Amino acid sequence: MNASTAIAMYGAALLVWCIECRQSGIFRTRLPHAARNVAVTAMAIATGGLLASAVAFGTRVGGHWGLFEKLQFTPTLRIFIGIFAIDFVEYLRHRLSHAVPFLWRFHRVHHADEELDITSTFVFHPGEVVLTIALRVGAIVLLGIPVESLLIYQAIATPLAFAQHSLLKLPWLEPTLRPVFVTPIAHKIHHERTEGAIHANFGTVFIWWDYIWRTHQNVGALPQKYGLAELDGTSITFERLLCMPSMSFDKQIAATHDRSSET
Ligand SMILES: [Zn+2]
Ligand SMILES: [Zn+2]
Numbered sequence: 177m178n179a180s181t182a183i184a185m186y187g188a189a190l191l192v193w194c195i196e197c198r199q200s201g202i203f204r205t206r207l208p209h210a211a212r213n214v215a216v217t218a219m220a221i222a223t224g225g226l227l228a229s230a231v232a233f234g235t236r237v238g239g240h241w242g243l244f245e246k247l248q249f250t251p252t253l254r255i256f257i258g259i260f261a262i263d264f265v266e267y268l269r270h271r272l273s274h275a276v277p278f279l280w281r282f283h284r285v286h287h288a289d290e291e292l293d294i295t296s297t298f299v300f301h302p303g304e305v306v307l308t309i310a311l312r313v314g315a316i317v318l319l320g321i322p323v324e325s326l327l328i329y330q331a332i333a334t335p336l337a338f339a340q341h342s343l344l345k346l347p348w349l350e351p352t353l354r355p356v357f358v359t360p361i362a363h364k365i366h367h368e369r370t371e372g373a374i375h376a377n378f379g380t381v382f383i384w385w386d387y388i389w390r391t392h393q394n395v396g397a398l399p400q401k402y403g404l405a406e407l408d409g410t411s412i413t414f415e416r417l418l419c420m421p422s423m424s425f426d427k428q429i430a431a432t433h434d435r436s437s438e439t
Contacts, residue, residue, distance in 0.1 A: 197343075212413065235316055242319050243318060258329075259328055267379055267385040269308060270378040283301075288404060290401070298337070362379075
């Protein structure tokens with residue numbers, strides 16, 4: 177994604193945020209929440225930007241040595257299969273992030289938000305961004321995924337991710353997307369507040385992986401609450417989001433810590 181496309185997309189997201197906050201009458205109360213999320217997002221994007229050359233290098237190496245080259249796929253077939261391959265790798269990474277305690281320590285940053293809205297879309301710990309890109313570069317090299325697949329994938333995934341986290345009510349969008357894509361309600365169910373991490377709807381773009389591996393949860397209504405029970409009693413600040421991988425969130429310890437910091 178080039179700089180002007182990124183600015184246009186994030187500018188549009190900011191506009192949507194203003195509209196959804198006005199619609200809900202929560203504009204002023206959401207400002208500190210938005211500032212915190214934008215700051216973490218900026219760190220995640222900066223981390224991704226620093227690693228962009230590794231991705232570009234991976235596409236060059238994979239183009240010579242990857243599986244698609246060995247099988248002599250045509251350029252069009254490489255692009256087409258590459259798009260689905262990236263999404264499948266993303267599905268696997270997301271499932272592992274919920275199953276492996278070390279990875280969950282990073283991924284819970286994305287699940288910590290109790291006031292999910294469009295500003296929550298790219299709230300990821302920089303450590304998770306590094307792990308995601310490392311895995312993606314590995315897949316790019318092994319398979320020989322071309323750069324065109326990455327650009328097309330990002331052009332679909334970014335606006336879809338904004339829609340998945342937005343508060344805007346778009347009733348026509350849900351049934352339109354449902355046969356192919358992870359819909360806004362499906363992803364919001366993944367953010368539903370539960371005692372443990374929710375183990376459903378891991379897909380990023382295409383919903384089929386969840387159907388195939390039986391991790392799809394029926395989507396009817398929006399969840400009542402978001403966030404994580406393990407963070408109860410903890411105020412989610414910018415600093416705490418960044419330190420989250422190293423923090424133990426035993427509820428009593430967190431509550432005690434918060435009470436002592438208030439006094
Ligand atoms: Zn998740
Ligand atoms: Zn999300």
